[in-house]
Amino acid sequence: MEHSGGIQASLSGRYAIALFELARDNGKLDQVGTSLRTLRQALADSDDLRRLVASPLISRKDAGKAVSGLTAPLQLDPLTANFLGVLAHNRRLGTLGAIIRDFNTLSARHRGETSAQVITAHPLDSGQMAALTARLKSIVGSEVAVDATVDPKILGGLIVRLGSRQIDGSIRTKLNALATAMKG
Known part of the structure; x- marks a missing residue:
């Protein structure tokens, strides 16, 4: 799939492309899209979640535990849950909002x-x-x-x-x- 230079050139875009291609190849685009919408709404509603993704003071281990604890209450699909774990491990949770936006753009183009x-x-x-x-x-x-x-x-x-x-x-x-x- 051809991606625009704008998305591919950004850090969030590269993560979004990786998630999009993984979801597409596994036939999970709808499930991941639903999970990301739920996650975006949770970010909008929860000050604690916004602080978690924005704070550079939270260790990788603690961030990983926190995002794995979100999986069940938010009913996130396994692919999205694993992806959040990767973001926490790589200290990239701060780009989550931009990743969701870029994923939605890629999904729209795909459709x-x-x-x-x-x-x-x-x-x-x-x-x-x-x-x-x-x-x-x-x-x-x-x-x-x-x-x-x-x-x-x-x-x-x-x-x-x-x-x-x-x-x-x-x-x-x-x-x-x-x-x-x-x-x-």
Whole structure:
């Protein structure tokens, strides 16, 4: 499979490619994708988990024990669980969020979809997500896999990244532009 230079050039991208190819070759893309979505949600919900993956002070052994303890409660598939162990051993848990994003991009490409990253100030309901997906599909001309994240710092609106294009309709950006214009 051909990978874009952008993903392949980054550390997180190389790990994502390794996980993607292993999952694809073993017919486990759906299971790994589900486990990664669960893991991403756990990262968003748990301050302790975010501290675990970000802390350079936690030893490899302790990080390995901690991530192996996540397997059952989060119902992670064995491939994802082993992968987390490798990340803990290599002291790369800090790149987990980027690895999940890159894996999702690779999975979308594999399914023939375009990947879009969407950042909103508040979670979108199913109707809003369906409308956004349909609009992006009409712009791109193909199926779109939306990777939605929430960042309250943007205040409102949304930011959409489609490949190298970015559409920033956030209130924070509009307020910053207004402040700059008022300075003269």
